[in-house]
Amino acid sequence: MQAVVVFKGGFVSLRGVELAEIPEETARVARAVFPRGCLAMRMCDVLGPVFADADFAELFAVRGRPAVSPARLALVSVLQFAEGLTDRQAAHAVRSRLDWKYALSLESTDTGFDFSVLSEFRARLAEADAGRAVFDAVLRAAGEAGLVKPGGRRRTDATRVLAPTRDLNRLEFVVETLRTALDQVAEVAGDWLVTVAAPEWFDRYSARPEDSRFPSRWAARVEHGDQCGADGMTLLEAACSTQAPPGLWNLPAVELLRRTWVQQFQHVEGVVLWRHPKDAPPGLIRLRTPHEPEARTGAKRDLAWSGYKVHLGETCEPDAPHLITHIHTTPAPVNDNAVLEDVHTALAERELLPDEHLVDAGYIDAEQIHHARRDHDIDLVGPVGQNTNREQMTDHFFDNTHFAVDWNRRQAVRPGGHTSVQWRDAHGNRGTPVTRVRFARRHCGPCELRTSCTNARTGRNLTLRPRAEHDILQQARVEQDTDHWRRRYGHRAGVEGAISQGVQAFGLRRSRYRGLAKTRLQHHLTGAAINLARLDAWHTGRPLARTRVSPFAALCPAG
Incomplete structure (x- = not known):
């Protein structure tokens, strides 16, 4: 029942498998064993064939060996995640469980496939960023069944996802990054590395950081970090020299070492020193572990x-x-x-x-x-967001809502009746467009409402969002205080x-x-x-x- 690879004019095509065609014997036995049905069987009956081989045709090379039906692999992957199974357990379920054979349209005697096929299929999905196609197929089938429609209400929230690697502190991170680079270089150019590595490197970087005892005093830890930075810089300089074996500089661990050293260390009068924590790069690009370079x-x-x-x-x-x-x-x-x-x-x-x-x-x-x-x-x-200015949060202080803004005339009128003297377009701290409005000092100084308006020696200043956003913000702040x-x-x-x-x-x-x-x-x-x-x-x-x-x-x- 596996898909067959057919050669047509030099191309490979997957002969599609119709998952709706459940073998008669499989259906008879499955319904006898599960008279009330189960998740896999009910979803097959309600949604019909969710996946088709054609949906995944682009994932497979033009020429290659025979493959298991990608439609079946997609369904197996979803059922696997629904039940929290490993690849071995999922492959065993395909071989042994009647409800899965029913959903997959397999003969009751089908022996399934090797569990490694699932990881290979996921690798293809990840490389092509095609996981959304699997998710969309289930959603599309629900839509065809009339169970999800456009319009109405949606709600969204987020949650954290922990990387599979353990967290490292800053000292552990730089030591482990250098140790990982040394291990990879040793595999491809061990004889050359022996000529570069100082004898004490074998004591410092042979063991994992969790198996080492770092100094407890902060000053000693900084000194250890500086020494690690100097050792890493020595390795980087040697790896990019003309005496280094070809291709050494392009090793993934060496490239990661270079990126890490740029973020963590700096040259100060010819000495490699740890960067101050405040001088570290922003979190969106700051590396955290050599074993998960994309984790932040x-x-x-x-x-x-x-x-x-x-x-x-x-x-x-x-x-x-x-x-x-x-x-x-x-x-x-x-x-x-x-x-x-x-x-x-x-x-x-x-x-x-x-x-x-x-x-x-x-x-x-x-x-x-x-x-x-x-x-x-x-x-x-x-x-x-509400007004976060400490003074403007009090009832007696005039925030932006107390000013009459005339967008057509490009001016604002304050509670005392005076009109602004300056109106200019600018950009805020995040680079978004804003409007800066200023009132004259000669008007603010003698004003009897000054204590409720500004404490600045100069006149009152306003920062306004673009007109549409300004109106939306004022309206939203009023509406969200209502029971409705x-x-x-x-x-x-x-x-x-x-x-x-x-x-x-x-x-x-x-x-x-x-x-x-x-x-x-x-x-x-x-x-x-x-x-x-x-x-x-x-x-x-x-x-x-x-x-x-x-x-x-x-x-x-x-x-």
């Missing part, structure tokens, strides 16, 4: 982690299953509001744009609200349940693989598995889990 450090309030961040968007209509409609994976330091446009664009490509998108404060500001309305006709709902807005926004809270399900039932919190591409693939397969589980719950009438209340909290009197 993210922070949220008092929590910090090394790895990635995943954004989940789901439907939240009461008369339909709550399905994941979009998954977006980024490095850990990427701000939430930076991904919102990508999320909306992806939803537009699937024709699943919502009418109303519920997000938390990390995703939203006046600019995002304006762009969502202008570009996608989406009403972005979330708490906009709170009830409307209350639907967003359910997305925490989606994240909890992903973390506890599907291992969403930790990456199984190394690298952003493979982590993104993991999340797309996880999203497809979550959707299968939710579709099965909807089909069987299993209600959503209720919010858990501890026995002690249940004793709290009402009100």
Whole structure:
């Protein structure tokens, strides 16, 4: 029942397998063993053939050996993530489980395939960034069944994803990076490395950092780091010299060593010294471990982690299953509001744009609200930032809302009645366009309202967003203090349940693989598995889990 590779005019084509054609004997035995059905069988009956070989034709070379049907491999991968199986366990399930054979349209006597085929298939998906095709296929099948539609409400939130490698402190990081480079160079040019390495290097870098005892005093640790920096610089200079073996400079570990040393060390009067922590590069490009070069450090309030961040968007209509409609994976330091446009664009490509998108404060500001309305006709709902100026937060101080702004005449009028004397276009700290408005010192000085307006010796200054964003911000700050807005926004809270399900039932919190591409693939397969589980719950009438209340909290009197 495997797909056959057919040569036609020098090209290889996969002879498609029709997954809807379930062998009669397999169907008879499976229904006898599972009279009430199970997830794999019910989803096959409800959704029909979710995947087709043609969807993955671009993943395979023009010439190659016979391959297992990629449609089957895609379905096996989703079922594997739905049940949390390893590759060996998933391959064994294909050989031994009737419900999987039913879903895969296999004969009951089919012996399946070797487990290594699954990792090879994932490698092809990751290399082509085709994990989204698997996720989209499940979502498209749900749409054809009338279970997900454009419009309505969506809600989005993000959670951290831990890299598969352990966290290293700064000293451990530089020592391990140099040790890894030495090991790789030793494999390809050991005889040359012996002539370069100082005798004490074997004591410093033969063992992993966790097996070493670093100095406890800070000054001694800095000295150890400086010594490591000097040793690494010696290796880099030798590797790029004319006496070095060809190709040594292009080794991945040597390139990573060079990038790390640029970030961590500097030359000061001919001496290699550790950079001050404040002189370190921003988190988006700062390396954290030689074993996961794409992992970055993210922070949220008092929590910090090394790895990635995943954004989940789901439907939240009461008369339909709550399905994941979009998954977006980024490095850990990427701000939430930076991904919102990508999320909306992806939803537009699937024709699943919502009418109303519920997000938390990390995703939203006046600019995002304006762009969502202008570009996608989406009403972005979330708490906009309040005034953070300590003085302007008091009731007796005049914030921007107390000034009458005439955009056509390019002037503003303050509460005392005086008109601004300067109006100029500028850019804010983030490079976004703003308008700077200034009032004359001669008007502010003698004004009786001065104490409620400004403490500056010069006149009052205003910084205004572009007109559309200014109006949106003022309106949003008023609306979010109403009960109607709170009830409307209350639907967003359910997305925490989606994240909890992903973390506890599907291992969403930790990456199984190394690298952003493979982590993104993991999340797309996880999203497809979550959707299968939710579709099965909807089909069987299993209600959503209720919010858990501890026995002690249940004793709290009402009100």
